[in-house]
Amino acid sequence: MTKTQLDLKDSNTGTSQSTTESQPLSSCPECDGQIVHDDEHGETTCKECGLVLDEDSIDRGPEWRAFHNDEKDEKSRVGAPTTRLMHDKGLSTTIGWQDKDAYGQSISNRKRTRLQRLRTWDERFRTKDAHERNLKQALGEISRMASALDIPDPVRETAGTIYRRAVEDDLLPGRSIEGMATASLYAAARQHGTPRPLSEFAEVSRVEKIRIQRAYRYASRELGLEIEPADPLEYVPQFASALDVSDEAIRQARDLLTTAMEVGAHSGKSPAGLAAAAIYAATHLTNEQLTQETVSDAAHVSMVTIRNRYQELLEVYAEEGYA
DNA sequence: GGGGTAAATACTTGCCT
């Protein structure tokens, strides 16, 4: 989990939106509490009542018990990390291409031909059924496009997951692999809060824009993809730390947002824009006076949007009494 | 810097075949 966060931040593009430990999905059917996903233990639970909604995902925690910290560090290193970018999650054994034995010595002719036959069969078995072959091609395609667009690894992983789900739900028949692969990547970028215009994907993809759009729409409906936190409050801590604002201002920003949401002034507006505007407005109310440009850069929202939003925010805030 | 506006663009939705 922490690793994912770091990767996101470190990796270029300046888009440092990180999925924090509590990735909100929606609200709990039992008590309306916040739903959080715990990657380390592969559980999706309600923060309030502890209801477990999904526990089937992969547990990435160490499979050892550890009795003190050092031991934990040692024992949790057990092999390469799994990746969703390979059709078999990088778990299968591969037969090396070099004709060397375990000691690095070249091997005899007879053994070499035998090894060659093994490789052939190994390949055949590994990519046997249609789904696997499908995945293999699509994931390769996702990697290729992600590289071309400088998209960080965690996003690629997400794209892989989305694609995998699409295949599992039989969404592919009648649709192009390429289209769905591109759509997955597009969706993943959005989920990570670093959306790229569809046209960028269209440039590196082998399918036209509308194909991607269609596939995306289809997938997001059928899979119920959760696109970014719909709650502006989720963005506040993130922007705040990027901009280094005071706790006072953060509190103020939250206040602005909650009052705006009570009135319903937020519907239809982009949550990121609202959060950015709230931060901007808050720093003015607390005499920190960040410029619109600074906030705009950090939040990846245009100055114009911040202008429009923050005026609205102040308006409802004034109306609701407290000034 | 803050603030405004018009035109362009991104994305969604609803309607039609």
Next chain:
DNA sequence: AGGCAAGTATTTACCCC
């Protein structure tokens, strides 16, 4: 199912104070 068109929000570009 898929294609088209309209509608909304956001961005870009340019201007003024």
